[in-house]
Amino acid sequence: MSEVERARGLVGVAGVWSRRLGWAVADSWVVARRYLTHLVRKPDEVVGTLMIPVLAVLLFGFVFGEALGAAMGVGGDQYRDFLMPGLFALTMAFGIGNTTIAVVSDVGRGVVDRFRTLPMAPSALLVGRSMADVVAALVDLAVLVGMGLLIGWRWHLGVGAALAALGLLLLLRLAFTWIGIWLGLLVRGPEAAMKFFALVFPLAMVAETFVPTEMVPGWVAPVAEWNPLSATVLACRELFGNTVVTGQGWVAQNAVLMAVVWPLVLLAVFVPLSVARYRRLSR
């Protein structure tokens, strides 16, 4: 084969791949639009996701706020400043439930079967779902930020740092969508999905969410510290300037780094797992 022919071959291969990639992106967007339409037509999903954080703002911010603040040696106002980034991240974690249930019911209803008989990019269904979830998370965050501003929470270090914090939250959500997709492909029905969700609940709580890791019993502290959620919560507190108390642990010292590393690790694990699981549908 001459150099010219080899070069032509490479260009041809590159052409095929770029065309495929183009279709994969276009197909994913079509799928994502489908889920986003659900969001608009059936807003109960958004409402459901926001229910717990909104209740948590009231419960932890006001009912227990003074007590928790006192335990940390700060006032209720300062505790609420401290609390909001925890609730932002908590909402990102609770989104896993929506993802799982949507995937489970698609598989169960045969919608996935139809998609699989179409000449679309096989990855588009999963990628589209995670794209839609990240957009939905943006809506969740907008509502929660609004609520935070109402109760006196502020970002103290400028818009750039605040946007960076929101970016980290969305990155965490992106990683979590793939856990949700994997679970959705793993479990058999919505009921089983709910059981898994019961596991997510404590994991979302045993973190920096409501109280600093230093305040939980010694044996849970490492779990809380190395919970992926904690890194994002700490990084957000740092970037929003909600540093009422500063953590002493290694994760706390390297929060922003870990808030990037953790989601990437989760993606590296759960994207291949989900893809493998999706392929197994044809067994």
Place this chain on the structure above:
Amino acid sequence: MVADTAILAQGLRKGYRGGKVALDGVDLRVGAGTVHGLLGPNGAGKTTMVRVLATLLSFDSGRAWVAGADVVARPWAVRERIGFVGQYAAVDEVLSARRNLEMFGRLYHLGRRRSRSRAQELLERFDLVEAADRPVRTFSGGMRRRLDLAAGLVLDPRVLFLDEPTTGLDPRSRGQVWEMVRELVAGGTTVLLTTQYLEEADRLADRISVMDAGRVIAQGSPVELKERVGGGRVEVVVGRAEELGVVAQVLERMAGAPPSVDVDTLCVRAPLAGRGAALTKVVRALDEAGLDVEDIALRRPTLDDVFLGLTGREGEEPGDVGGGGSW
């Protein structure tokens, strides 16, 4: 692959973990532009067969081509040429009918404008224009099924797979689906359908493969399959049990085969070749024997009889909607 063959399968085998064999060496040839029925009870392997051919399931050995493309080597090419309508309506419940069809059009890479116009065409053809912009979850079972069929036709497929297309539908919707299948085939589409309804296969299919336990146990046109169980059957119901013996004698003479006598229902049954003329002869013979029968009927063979003859088990009555478990 011969040009007039739309589907060709050779020795397809598919086992599941745990040792269950879903397909046990299935051969199938479906001529282009025909309707082929896969008939059999639950668990016979019909659905597995369709899913394998529609690139949804892998298989262990054998080869298969659909619309000229190898299912394993070129699934992509197969997907561009087929439509698939599964057992459950695979449409989005939240989106409107129109948005569903447009979405599938986009995923078939028709482009925005072509997807829109195609959706409109299909809505008109399937009588869904009025409901086009309502969410699908408000649709009746029949409407949903029509939309599901429409979604399978977005690309004008060369081969359409229908997995139990009328299960759970009322008789009117079932008739509509049958009508649509006939129209499609008239337009040149090849249809492979699975059904538990003997009547459905009889009415729609040019050829039928009867499946049982992962194997094709008989193949042929509905007429051919019926001929395998012989001609029709005459049933004579008498008023008193004493008359059963005489009737049986008369029928044995006419049919040339020993009749079956059912004492409980006072009924004598015997195979009978020929149609009306043969029945007239039976009536005359009974009359000459001085018998006054309660009822006499000529039963034409059904695919039920075919299935009974092939497997020794009863088939399912077409009227038993949703009673699939009774096989």
